[in-house]
Amino acid sequence: MNILKSVEEMKLWANEVHAQSHKLALVPTMGFLHAGHLSLVREAQERCTRVVVSIFVNPAQFAPGEDLATYPHDINGDVQKLRDMGVDAVFMPTTDIIYPKGFDTFISPDKLGDELCGASRPIHFKGVCTVVAILFRVTQCDSAIFGQKDYQQLQIIKRMNQDLHLGVDVIGMPIIRENDGLAMSSRNAYLSESERLQALCLSQSLEWAQRRVRDGETDIETLTNGIKQQIQAHPLATIDYVRLVDAQSLEAVENLQAPILCALAVHLGKTRLIDNRVLTPL
């Protein structure tokens, strides 16, 4: 497996890959890999003959006071997992390589970045779009695989790819969960035992909402309030947001006619977790 650290090494390898008529898929990650990340790698391998996984904890998407400094890492473990899966290359640049002295150009989404996580983390998607555009260019990938766990991020990246004619096939993959339903996340490592138990309120309230919708409930306010009540019954959980929005535009909806994204962000102690589910009306 090729370990690529500089932009030059990455570009050189990508050129060789394309010279041999391979298709290259990129899986962007921040490392501390779990089965959710690995499901994206598997999809990348299905779609393309060469796969590069990037590992980069992107400072530009963390606001001051967020968990940039403590973000979990296990670079040796990550490399071993990717080697075991037969990944062709890992791109792991340092911050100075992605943001050299004098770096001054950022890409921001407009409306799609305003609500949900964009409202609580105002600079987050500016950092995400910028690094993803850099990764698309530097890796020269044909496809890029993202998780629906970060649903808003996926919509924003699809839009950026279209708007800026980046020419990448952007693929979204389902959320991989622990056996008890908790969405896998590198940040789950922060949870204490009691927080881990109460973190189930995210997936359980989404399941409750899906059941209510199957039973014929269409009122957005009833569903939103029901989810909030379920989460508020857990003393360690504090709601950041509970929103039901149009699954494409992410705009507010009055009632449940088209597929609706139900998106949650909840703090368990100091750890902010997100989860979502697309609710389809009867």
Ligand code: AMP
């Ligand atoms: P991260 O390392 O958290 O930045 O995530 C890298 C990629 O993995 C993103 O596209 C995430 O949406 C995706 N991802 C993270 N957790 C999961 C999960 N539980 N299931 C599927 N994809 C995930």
